[in-house]
Each structure stands twice: as structure tokens, then as C-alpha cells.
Amino acid sequence: MQETKSDFVLPGDFIGTSEEFLPGSGTYEADGNVYAATVGTVQVNPKEKSVSILPRTDVPPIPKVGDIVIGRVSDIKGSIALVDIARIKGQEDREIATPEQGAIHISNVKNAYVRDLTYEFGYQDIVRAKVIDAKTLRLSTDGRDLGAIKAFCSKCTTALKRKDDKLECPKCKRMETRKIAEDYGSGTV
Numbered sequence: 511m512q513e514t515k516s517d518f519v520l521p522g523d524f525i526g527t528s529e530e531f532l533p534g535s536g537t538y539e540a541d542g543n544v545y546a547a548t549v550g551t552v553q554v555n556p557k558e559k560s561v562s563i564l565p566r567t568d569v570p571p572i573p574k575v576g577d578i579v580i581g582r583v584s585d586i587k588g589s590i591a592l593v594d595i596a597r598i599k600g601q602e603d604r605e606i607a608t609p610e611q612g613a614i615h616i617s618n619v620k621n622a623y624v625r626d627l628t629y630e631f632g633y634q635d636i637v638r639a640k641v642i643d644a645k646t647l648r649l650s651t652d653g654r655d656l657g658a659i660k661a662f663c664s665k666c667t668t669a670l671k672r673k674d675d676k677l678e679c680p681k682c683k684r685m686e687t688r689k690i691a692e693d694y695g696s697g698t699v
């Protein structure tokens with residue numbers, strides 16, 4: 511049985527005495543004490559009375575179908591908006607090791623006909639989307655809680671403020687439309 515303690519440790523952190531624990535992988539022993547040799551979480555094996563460190567960098571999060579991801583619109587090409595995925599919801603503290611690029615097809619924006627993708631998303635917008643195909647990283651923003659959570663004026667790049675179902679630029683007063691999440695602008699990711 512492997513018991514995972516949530517203790518997050520840095521190299522050199524004291525874990526226990528060598529009377530308590532047998533030093534396992536990612537640890538070292540010095541002067542009768544066991545210390546962490548790597549960044550990670552402490553794992554205790556009560557049967558062996560051993561302790562090891564699960565390195566944090568070993569398991570970068572990989573988006574799965576149904577995961578909610580947060581990303582930035584990096585390009586809009588015809589019927590596709592490309593999104594640089596930065597975070598997976600529920601694992602916000604874990605930066606994705608290699609930035610993954612997802613794609614929102616015009617048919618997956620919302621449960622309604624979309625004529626022009628540029629009415630739904632803008633360059634650099636921060637979007638919350640659901641993974642519908644993990645292999646090709648197809649994303650959907652069809653849902654009340656999905657869509658842009660922060661958007662920027664296409665003229666002056668100021669963050670747009672919500673005004674009813676539209677967005678307004680507080681600086682140049684330009685009105686724009688987006689497929690927005692219902693909590694647009696709340697600061698919640």
C-alpha cells in the first residue's frame with residue numbers, strides 16, 4: 511500500500527529520522543535524518559516503512575475528453591479558432607509542460623448557427639473550453655459556463671467590459687460581440 515502525503519517538499523527539506531523511515535528514491539540520508547533530494551510530494555510506504563519523493567515534473571497534465579481547459583486564442587483562420595492551452599481546470603497550479611494547441615471549429619462554438627467566427631472570438635481572448643477530442647485537441651465552447659472569460663478590444667487592445675449581452679471597450683467605446691461565458695469578467699478561471 512502506497513500512502514501519498516500531500517506534503518510538497520523542496521530539496522533539502524527534512525522528512526523524518528532514519529529510525530522512522532528507510533530512505534527511498536528522491537531522498538537522501540544524512541546524520542540519521544532523511545531529506546528530500548528533489549522537488550515533489552512525499553510518499554510513505556507504511557509496510558516497508560520507507561519514504562520516497564514523487565517528482566512533480568514526472569507527470570505533466572495531459573488534457574482528456576471532458577476536461578475544462580483555459581487558453582488564449584492565438585489565431586482565427588476561417589472556420590477554426592486556435593487556442594494555446596495554458597491550464598487544465600482542477601490542476602491550475604500545474605503548468606502544462608509543453609504548451610498544447612487546441613482548436614475550436616465554428617460548429618462547436620455554441621448551440622446556434624455561427625456565420626463568422628470573428629463575431630465569437632478575438633485574437634488574444636482568454637477562453638474556457640471543454641475538450642471533445644483529446645487526440646486532435648478539439649475544443650467546444652457550447653455551454654453557459656464556456657466561452658471567452660476575458661476579451662480585448664480589436665482596435666486598442668483594452669480589456670472589454672460586459673454590457674448586457676455585448677462587450678464594450680471602456681477606452682474607445684467600441685462595441686464588440688463574443689461567445690462569452692456567463693461569468694465573463696469575474697476574474698474566475
Ligand SMILES: [Zn+2]
Binds near residue numbers: 663668680
Ligand atoms: Zn478600444
